[in-house]
Structure formats: structure tokens, C-alpha cells
Amino acid sequence: MKVPALVMASLLAVSVSAQTTKPVKKVKKPVSKIKKAESPKPIKTAETKFVPKKDSVFRGGGGCPACGMG
Amino acid sequence: MMKKPLLGLSMMPEAEFVPAILPMLQNNSVEVLEWSFDTLYDTDEPEWLGGLLDFYSENSRLLGHGVYYSLFDARWTDRQEIWLEKLKKELDRRNYNHLTEHFGFMNTENFHQGVPLPVPLDPTILKIGKDRLRRLQDAAEIPVGVENLAFSFSIDDVKEQGEFLNELVEEIDGFLILDLHNIYCQACNFEVDIREIVNVYPLEKVKEIHLSGGSWQESSYGKNVRRDTHDDRIPQDILNILPGVIAQCQNLNYVIIERLGHTLNTEAEKQIFLDDFNKVQRIIENSDYSVGEKKSWNRRKFDYSEPFEDLLLYNEQTRLTKLLFDGNGVESVRNEKFHYFKPEIWDAEMILTAQQIIKKWNPY
Numbered sequence: 001m002k003v004p005a006l007v008m009a010s011l012l013a014v015s016v017s018a019q020t021t022k023p024v025k026k027v028k029k030p031v032s033k034i035k036k037a038e039s040p041k042p043i044k045t046a047e048t049k050f051v052p053k054k055d056s057v058f059r060g061g062g063g064c065p066a067c068g069m070g
Numbered sequence: 071m072m073k074k075p076l077l078g079l080s081m082m083p084e085a086e087f088v089p090a091i092l093p094m095l096q097n098n099s100v101e102v103l104e105w106s107f108d109t110l111y112d113t114d115e116p117e118w119l120g121g122l123l124d125f126y127s128e129n130s131r132l133l134g135h136g137v138y139y140s141l142f143d144a145r146w147t148d149r150q151e152i153w154l155e156k157l158k159k160e161l162d163r164r165n166y167n168h169l170t171e172h173f174g175f176m177n178t179e180n181f182h183q184g185v186p187l188p189v190p191l192d193p194t195i196l197k198i199g200k201d202r203l204r205r206l207q208d209a210a211e212i213p214v215g216v217e218n219l220a221f222s223f224s225i226d227d228v229k230e231q232g233e234f235l236n237e238l239v240e241e242i243d244g245f246l247i248l249d250l251h252n253i254y255c256q257a258c259n260f261e262v263d264i265r266e267i268v269n270v271y272p273l274e275k276v277k278e279i280h281l282s283g284g285s286w287q288e289s290s291y292g293k294n295v296r297r298d299t300h301d302d303r304i305p306q307d308i309l310n311i312l313p314g315v316i317a318q319c320q321n322l323n324y325v326i327i328e329r330l331g332h333t334l335n336t337e338a339e340k341q342i343f344l345d346d347f348n349k350v351q352r353i354i355e356n357s358d359y360s361v362g363e364k365k366s367w368n369r370r371k372f373d374y375s376e377p378f379e380d381l382l383l384y385n386e387q388t389r390l391t392k393l394l395f396d397g398n399g400v401e402s403v404r405n406e407k408f409h410y411f412k413p414e415i416w417d418a419e420m421i422l423t424a425q426q427i428i429k430k431w432n433p434y
Contacts, residue, residue, distance in 0.1 A: 002098045007125050010118040011088055011095065018085035 078102030084331030142175035144384035146377030220252035232270035249280035
């Protein structure tokens with residue numbers, strides 16, 4: 001199956017983008033000599049719990065459960 | 071013998087999957103694509119993915135693979151009705167050669183967060199499966215097939231799945247997907263020869279073969295459990311038996327390789343995936359084919375009837391899912407009394423594995 005040039009161009013573009021948006025190594029921050037003012041402590045609020053919608057797609061874990069042993 | 075089966079890939083929506091499959095697409099080697107359309111229900115499809123799926127659809131080389139219909143859910147609710155309505159829309163939009171679903175049931179409040187669990191071969195359970203399959207067939211109006219499940223609680227599940235699937239798809243003149251890695255998992259977990267399990271399936275009904283890799287999970291009961299995680303190379307044992315299995319499946323049309331999109335991050339992983347694809351391509355090329363009689367699909371017509379339900383089974387499915395999710399000890403699961411399920415004969419490792427898989431996919 002020969003994929004048309006237009007479709008292939010779009011795949012090449014997403015391929016380049018997928019490969020260039022990988023996380024890069026963190027650069028060490030220079031040590032600041034100026035002492036930062038202490039930021040006020042956050043006021044505790046009630047925890048917000050994530051309630052998934054009925055029949056929503058949850059892909060957080062990655063993968064597919066379909067075969068039953070994923 | 072049949073003509074040479076087409077080799078293809080199970081398409082993944084992740085952008086990371088694309089660099090790994092580009093070499094195969096550039097070689098014009100991907101003869102068919104399989105797409106799990108319901109994994110992106112209610113989510114926008116990326117443009118690049120839509121373009122590729124449309125191309126295979128326009129060339130009659132697209133296969134539909136459902137994940138969330140659940141053939142053995144004992145209750146019929148709006149959820150299944152909505153799923154079928156969405157399926158009809160997808161089939162209006164794209165041309166699929168056939169459609170497949172998985173063996174087993176999912177039973178959770180949030181359906182997309184479940185995992186399929188096996189059901190024993192029982193007349194009531196079979197009747198539910200046939201009812202759901204008929205409704206799927208009526209909505210789809212194209213050939214429908216069912217895939218064997220990897221997960222089994224006991225050797226009995228392993229032994230009877232072939233016969234169960236045979237009786238199930240008979241109802242709609244349907245076909246089977248034979249997932250060889252699912253069978254490999256059962257062979258490893260229950261110490262049975264893989265060919266022995268393959269041979270209990272009605273191989274003349276196999277129209278599609280699935281190939282993939284997986285991983286090992288440590289077990290506190292002494293032996294490691296093989297899981298179908300779709301994140302590694304195809305085991306050599308599967309490649310060794312593939313030529314023989316192809317020769318036995320007289321109506322085989324497609325061989326599909328499955329790999330999860332986010333598991334191909336390094337060059338080494340991509341190379342392994344490409345090597346697997348090339349090895350399978352060579353096996354298909356080197357197999358012997360001669361043109362024989364083509365099996366045509368004999369579509370069955372069904373009269374309208376109310377969906378068949380069984381509340382006792384529904385309650386047991388719900389109780390079992392909850393019991394596994396709650397992480398009760400193996401003995402307390404085994405001591406639980408059911409009418410349909412027989413936990414007293416289940417393997418300890420498999421009870422623990424079910425608990426882990428349910429926790430992974432079903433956060434309640």
C-alpha cells in the first residue's frame with residue numbers, strides 16, 4: 001500500500017514533532033545570592049477530588065486493557 | 071489453502087508511534103490497518119491520524135477493533151445502546167472490512183475504566199453473549215468476529231475458551247481473531263504447550279491473527295506471571311509456531327502486529343519493532359499458498375426481541391469485580407460463594423494478577 005504523499009508529509013511532520021518535543025535534561029540553575037523573601041504559606045482548602053464522568057475515556061495509565069492482561 | 075494473508079499494524083493514536091512505523095509505511099509494507107475506533111469516542115482525532123485511516127478505508131484495507139462494548143455484560147443499559155449508535159456513525163464515516171470485539175465482560179460504573187474478565191461456559195452466559203453479538207451484527211452490517219482473551223483464572227477457562235468462542239460466533243456466522251500472545255500467556259501461566267491450546271480453537275473460523283509481546287510479573291506464589299502488555303518484542307516461541315498456525319488457518323485474511331504507542335521511545339525499541347515486522351513479513355512470504363474456495367459470509371437475519379438479561383449474573387459480575395478491586399486475600403476470594411463463577415478452583419497467582427490489573431485500569 002503506497003501511502004499518498006500528502007498523508008505521508010503530515011506523518012513526517014508529526015514524527016519530527018514527536019521526536020523533538022522529548023523532555024531535555026535539566027540545566028542546573030545558577031545559585032542566587034539574593035535571599036528571597038519568604039512567601040506566605042498557602043491557606044489550606046478542602047481537597048478537590050477528581051470525579052470521572054460516566055463512560056469517560058481514561059488513558060492516564062497508558063496502554064490498552066482489551067486483551068485482559070495489559 | 072487460502073491466498074496470502076495481508077500484514078498490518080494495530081494503529082495507535084499517540085504521536086510517538088509514528089516515527090516507529092514510518093519505515094514500514096515508506097516501504098509500502100503496511101498492507102492493512104486495524105483501528106480501535108472506540109478508544110477515541112468523545113475525543114478529537116488528530117488530523118494526521120484521520121488522514122491515514124481515511125486512506126486505508128478508501129482502499130478497503132481498514133479493520134475495526136472494538137474494546138468497550140462488553141459481550142457478556144449481564145444487563146443491557148443505555149451504555150450499550152449509545153456505543154452501538156456511535157458505532158453506526160463511525161461506519162457511516164469510514165469503510166471497515168470487518169469488525170471485532172473481545173471475549174469477556176467489563177462491569178464498572180465508569181465503563182471505560184474496566185478490564186475484561188473471563189466467563190465460564192454456561193448456557194445462560196452463552197445466551198447473553200449471543201444476544202449482544204446479534205445486536206452488534208445488526209448495527210454493523212459487516213462481518214463480526216471475536217478475539218480470544220489472555221486472562222484466565224484457571225486451566226478450565228483456558229481449555230473451554232475455544233469451544234465457547236466456536237458456539238458464540240456460530241450464531242452470526244462470525245469469525246475469530248486468534249491472538250497468539252494471549253495464548254502464549256495462558257501457555258506460560260498454566261504450563262501447557264502453546265500448540266495444545268491453539269489446537270482446541272476452531273481454526274477454520276480464524277480470519278485474523280494478532281501478534282505482540284508482553285512482560286513478566288513477579289508473583290509471591292513462586293512462578294512469574296506472563297502479561298499481555300504489548301510493550302516488547304514478539305517471543306521467539308510465537309514466531310516458531312507461526313508458519314504452522316498460518317498453514318492450519320485455511321480462511322486467514324490478516325496478520326496484525328500490536329504494540330502500544332508510548333512504548334517505542336528509544337531507537338533500540340523502534341529497531342526491535344521493525345525487526346519483528348520484517349520477520350513476520352518473511353514468514354508470510356515463505357508460507358505456501360494456493361488459491362482455494364473462498365468462504366463467503368452468510369449474513370443471518372434476526373427478529374426483533376428484548377435484550378436478554380440475567381440479574382443473578384449481573385450481581386455476581388458486580389460482586390466479583392468489587393471483591394477483586396478491594397484486594398481481599400486469595401483465600402477470601404476462593405471462599406466466596408457464587409452460582410456462575412467457581413473461585414475455589416482459581417489459581418492464586420491469577421487472582422492476584424486480576425487484582426493488580428483491575429487496580430491499574432479501574433480506579434473507581
